[in-house]
Structures are given as structure tokens and as C-alpha cells.
Amino acid sequence: MRFTTLVLLAMAFHGWAVAGTANAPEDSGATLPDYQRARYSELHFKPAIDKASDEQCLACHAEVLKPSVREQSPAGVKAADTRAWYQQLATYEGSQETFHRRHLVTPLAKQLMNMRCNTCHQGNEPRDEAPGTSATSQIGGYTLRKHVDTEAICLKCHGQMNWPVMGLPEPWPKSKTLFQGNCLLCHQGIRTHRHQVSYLNSAAIEQAGTQSADACYGCHGGRAWYRINYPYPRHVWTGMAEGTPDWAKGRMTESESRFIIDATDHAGKK
Ligand code: HEC
Ligand code: HEC
Ligand code: HEC
Ligand code: HEC
Ligand code: HEC
Numbered sequence: 001m002r003f004t005t006l007v008l009l010a011m012a013f014h015g016w017a018v019a020g021t022a023n024a025p026e027d028s029g030a031t032l033p034d035y036q037r038a039r040y041s042e043l044h045f046k047p048a049i050d051k052a053s054d055e056q057c058l059a060c061h062a063e064v065l066k067p068s069v070r071e072q073s074p075a076g077v078k079a080a081d082t083r084a085w086y087q088q089l090a091t092y093e094g095s096q097e098t099f100h101r102r103h104l105v106t107p108l109a110k111q112l113m114n115m116r117c118n119t120c121h122q123g124n125e126p127r128d129e130a131p132g133t134s135a136t137s138q139i140g141g142y143t144l145r146k147h148v149d150t151e152a153i154c155l156k157c158h159g160q161m162n163w164p165v166m167g168l169p170e171p172w173p174k175s176k177t178l179f180q181g182n183c184l185l186c187h188q189g190i191r192t193h194r195h196q197v198s199y200l201n202s203a204a205i206e207q208a209g210t211q212s213a214d215a216c217y218g219c220h221g222g223r224a225w226y227r228i229n230y231p232y233p234r235h236v237w238t239g240m241a242e243g244t245p246d247w248a249k250g251r252m253t254e255s256e257s258r259f260i261i262d263a264t265d266h267a268g269k270k
Contacts, residue, residue, distance in 0.1 A: 086222075092108075
């Protein structure tokens, strides 16, 4: 009996929710289901999204940080026995985790990074169904895919290693032994003003780089989803040669403004 009532209630609610969606713009707020209010939460678009704390987002989206990887695929492959090509670096640890957890809460993420929901999610103007369709469109790229501009954000840590400009004879996996498997052999003195952005823990990154080049390579080619490399800003560093090499012409000399923090380079200079 109770079960039937529940089913009927659920069906009634479903009809109501669908009607609510169709009428959403004209409806007076009071008759809208809470789902609609939440969907159009001003935290989903600018300017509020830029100031939103993770706690505010997680009040509704707690599930994104809950462990939810299946132990076994429907075909019977056990997660514990599976390591993808991008899970081979020395820094990879623990059991399979979700995408959000790998960037926000697993030990390596916490050690090296300091990302927030709005580091990636930039939201969109809710009246726009596609970018750039109205005078008030949000400026800058956003995509229809969860409002994350992947080429601006993911590429920062998942592009190819730009080894030719580094003077390496071959890609890192082949040439690393020549350089004692150590990025810092060169980067102790080259491009030393780095990682001064709010979403990275720069000191911890340098520390990790002294232990293993895989820590550096992990964000600079070791997990490249792209065939291109990210055009990193080229900050002035102590001991930098005069003039700009051709490949670096047109590069920014500062990080993306929304992430800049005031800081000192690793040679101790402002
Ligand atoms: C009041 C509750 C609430 C808050 C606060 C909230 N959301 Fe949402 N969010 C929702 C609902 C409801 C949906 C629609 C879910 C669906 O249709 O599956 C949604 C959808 C989304 C989506 C998916 C959009 C898409 O294209 O499918 C993303 C991404 C998202 N929210 C991120 C965030 C972020 C980041 C924050 C904080 C800045 C945030 N949300 C704050 C309730 C909320
Ligand atoms: C590293 C970038 C990044 C960060 C940080 C991030 N997200 Fe996402 N999020 C994404 C991407 C990319 C997707 C789309 C994933 C997909 O479609 O498989 C997504 C999907 C979502 C969705 C849609 C549901 C889902 O699981 O696919 C929600 C809701 C969401 N994110 C909320 C959040 C919240 C809340 C935070 C902060 C606690 C957050 N995200 C942090 C990149 C990020
Ligand atoms: C600030 C650097 C950074 C950014 C930005 C970033 N990632 Fe990552 N990503 C990492 C690191 C570091 C790891 C490795 C985590 C580990 O091994 O524990 C990783 C791992 C991954 C993995 C593999 C997870 C696993 O289970 O092995 C995927 C998939 C991924 N990133 C996709 C993305 C996408 C898509 C975006 C953009 C929405 C993105 N990343 C943005 C640093 C970043
Ligand atoms: C043989 C010395 C050498 C080694 C080894 C080396 N680099 Fe470089 N790297 C350079 C030089 C030189 C540049 C370009 C400097 C400039 O801007 O003029 C560079 C540039 C970079 C850049 C910026 C690229 C761009 O397009 O702006 C990154 C990121 C980088 N290196 C990361 C690494 C990482 C990670 C490792 C180890 C896996 C590494 N490097 C190993 C010499 C080296
Ligand atoms: C968690 C990901 C991550 C790790 C680990 C990491 N980097 Fe980076 N690196 C980045 C990102 C993102 C940028 C671009 C930041 C910006 O926009 O200013 C960057 C920028 C650079 C640059 C360009 C500097 C400039 O002129 O602005 C160099 C060189 C570099 N990294 C070398 C290294 C070395 C060497 C290590 C290891 C000690 C390392 N990275 C580890 C993500 C990472």
C-alpha cells in the first residue's frame, strides 16, 4: 500500500516537474519546484560564480567529491587491476578515483594543487544557450560542456612537453637519462619565475621536483590529452638572455590575470 502511494506520488511529481520546466520563464517563482530554483542559482554564472566558495557549491553538489568508482566494470574488469597509460608515473598512488577527486582531494592533488570549483567551472549566462548569442554574453570562452573551457584550463597541465624549445635532442622519455632524469638540472636557473598562481602550491611543487622529475613531467607532458602544447606565459627570470626567441614571440609574460598572486621567483628575486 505504502509502496503504491509512493509510486503515485513520484509519478505526480514527475509530471509537475516537466510542466514546471516548460513554463519556467513565465511562472511566478512560488510555483516552481525547488529544482528549478537551484538550477538557476546565481552561483552558476557571473559575477557570483567568481566569488563562490567550494562549500557553497558543495552544499548542492556534495556527490562530486564522494568516492564513486565501481569496483568492477559491467564486463568484469576489476578497477584495482587496471592502470591506464596516464597512470604509470611514479607519483600515481592509491586506488582508482574519480576525476574530481584526483584534482581536489587525493593526496597528490592536495600536495601540489589548490584548485577550486571555479578554477574550472566558469558558469554561463543562463539566458544564453550557446556562447556569444546576445549583447550581454559572458566574455571569454565557455563551452557547452559543463561550462569548462578545456583548452584554457586542462591544457595547462595536460599538453605536450615542448621539448624542442628546451634544446632536448628527443622527447623526454628518450632523452631524460642524458639529463639525469632531472628537470631542475636546467630549471634551477631557467624560467625560474614559475607557478605563482593561486591554483598551484609552488613551494611544494619545487620540493616534489627535487625528488622526482615525474612530479614535473606529470603536468608537462606525462599526461597529455592533447597533441599541442600550452603556450605558457614567459615570465622574466634572473639571468634571462636579451631578446625573445622566435618561438616565444607573442607569448604572454604574465599568468592569466584571475590567478595571479604576488610572489617571488625561485632564485629569490621579485
Ligand atoms: C542551490 C543548489 C546549487 C548550488 C549552490 C550550485 N548548484 Fe550547480 N546545479 C544545481 C542543479 C539543480 C543543477 C542541474 C543538475 C541537472 O540538471 O542534472 C546544477 C548543475 C550544475 C552543473 C552541470 C551543468 C550542465 O551543463 O550540465 C555544474 C557543472 C554545476 N552545477 C556546478 C556548480 C558550481 C561550480 C557551483 C558553485 C559555484 C554550483 N554548481 C552551485 C544546483 C546547485
Ligand atoms: C579540474 C577542473 C574541475 C574542477 C576543479 C571541478 N570540476 Fe566539476 N567538472 C569538470 C569537468 C571537465 C566536468 C565534466 C565531466 C564529464 O562530463 O565527465 C565536470 C562536471 C561537473 C558536474 C556535472 C556532474 C558530473 O559529475 O559530471 C558538476 C555538478 C560539477 N562538475 C561540480 C563541481 C564542483 C562542485 C566542484 C568543486 C568542488 C568542481 N566541479 C570542480 C571540471 C572540474
Ligand atoms: C593544475 C594542473 C591540472 C589541471 C588544470 C587539470 N589537471 Fe588533470 N590532472 C592533474 C594531475 C596532477 C593529475 C594526476 C593525479 C594523480 O595521479 O593522482 C591529473 C589527472 C587527470 C586525469 C586522470 C585521473 C586518473 O584517475 O588517473 C584526468 C582524466 C584529467 N586529469 C583530466 C583533466 C581535465 C579534463 C582537465 C580540465 C577540465 C584537467 N585534468 C585539468 C593536473 C591538472
Ligand atoms: C636541457 C635543459 C632542460 C631540461 C632537462 C628541461 N628543460 Fe624545460 N626548458 C629548458 C629551456 C632552455 C626552456 C626555454 C627557455 C626560454 O623560455 O627561453 C624550457 C622551457 C620549459 C617550459 C616552458 C615551455 C614553453 O613553451 O614556454 C616548461 C613548462 C618546461 N621547460 C618544463 C620542463 C620539465 C617539466 C622538464 C623535465 C621533465 C624540463 N623542462 C626539462 C631547458 C630544459
Ligand atoms: C600540478 C601541475 C604542475 C606541476 C607539478 C609542475 N608544473 Fe610547471 N606549470 C604548471 C602550470 C599550470 C604552469 C603555468 C602557470 C602560469 O600560467 O603562470 C606552469 C609553468 C611552468 C613553467 C613556465 C614558467 C614561466 O615562465 O611562467 C616552467 C618552466 C615550469 N612550469 C616548469 C616546471 C618544473 C621544472 C616542475 C617541477 C619542479 C613543474 N613545472 C611542475 C603546472 C605544473
